[in-house]
Amino acid sequence: MNKVNNKIIGLIYLPFLLLLIGIGLQKEVSVKLLVRDIFSVVELPSYTSIVSNLGILFWCSAFTVCWFSYLLFKNYLSQKKRGFLLYSSAISLFLLLDDFFLLHERFYSSHFHLPEKLLFCIYVIIFINYLFQFRSVIVKTQYSILLLAMFFFAISFSLDLIEERLFPPPQLGPDLFFLIEDGSKFLGIIGWCLYLTSVGLLSSTKIMSQVKTKNFSPKINQEEDVITSEKIRIF
Template structure:
C-alpha cells in the first residue's frame, strides 16, 4: 500500500513533463526556454539572483517541513496542530510559488492584467487572516521568530511599494535593502516553523 502512495509522487513530475511537451506542440514554445536554468538561458553569471534563490529554497524547506509534520501528526487527535501545519504549509507553498515564478511582480500584472498592488494586498489579507485564525496556537508557541519574520517581510513589502519613491536616492542599494530584509524575514519564517513543527512532533512522540 505504501509503495502505491509513493508511486503517486511521480504524477506531478510526469504531468509537468507532458505540459512542457504540450506547450511546445500548441504554442511552439522553445523547449530550451522551458527546460534549462534561467542563468543558462540568459547567459548570465550562475550566482545571479543569489538572495532570491536562497529565499525560494527556504520557502520550500518550510513548506516541506510543515507538510511532513502534518503527516506525522495525522495519527494523533491534535487537530489544531494538524490544521496549523497544513495551513502553514499551504501558505508557505504559495509564497514559494509567488517568489519563484514572480507572480505578483510579473506574471499577474503583465500577463494577466492584475495590478501588483492588488495581488500584494490579497496576500497581506490572507496572512492577516491566517495569523488571526491560528493566533492561539501561535501565542502558545515560541513566536519570537514569527515576529521577526512578519516585521522584516513587512519592511520588504513597504520598501517595494509605499516607501519606494522615498528610497529612490539609494539606487541599487534599495534593492539590497528590500531583498535583504526579505531574506531575513524568510529565514526567520523558516526558523519559526522548523522549531514549532519539531515541538509538535516531539509532543506526539512523548504521548505515544
C-alpha cells in the same frame, strides 16, 4: 515498515512524465528554454540572484517541514492545530510559487490586470487572518520568531510600495534600496522557516521521546490535544 505501493509511485511519476511529453510535443517555446538550467541558456554569472534563490529554498524548506509535521502528527493533534499546520503549509507553498514564478510581479498583472498594491493588501489580509484565527496556538509556540519574520516582511512590503511611486528614492541609492528591500524579505523568509521548524521540532521531540521510552500506543483526547495516557502537550 510498509513498502511504498507501486501504484503510488506510478501516480507520483505520471504527471511529471506527462509534463515532459507535453514540453516535447509543443512548438510554441524552445524545449531548451523549458528544460535547461537558466545559466546554460543565458550568459549570466552563476551567482546571479543568489539571495532570491536562497529565499526560494527557504520557502520550500518551510513548506516541507510544516507539511511533513502535519502528516506525521495529525493523529496526535486537535482540529485547531491541524488547521494551523495546514494553513502554514498553504501560505508557504503559495509564497514559494509566487516567488519562483514571479506571479505578483508579472503573471497577475499581465493576465488578470491586478495592481500590485491590491495583491499586497490580499497578502496582508491572509497573514492577519492567520494570526487571528490561530492566535491560541501561536501563543504556545516560539512566536517571537514569527513576529520578527513579520517585521522584516513589513519592511520589504513597504519599500516595494515606495518603489512604485518614487525610484530610486532620493534618500537611498539603487543598490542600498535593493539591499534593504530584498534583504528584509530574505530575513523574513528565514524567520518564517525557522519558526515552522521550531514548531515541528517541538512536536516531534515531545511525542517521539515518549513513544521511544514508554513504548505505548496513545489514545488522543481531541479537546485537550494531549496524549491522554501521559498527558503530554504537543505545543
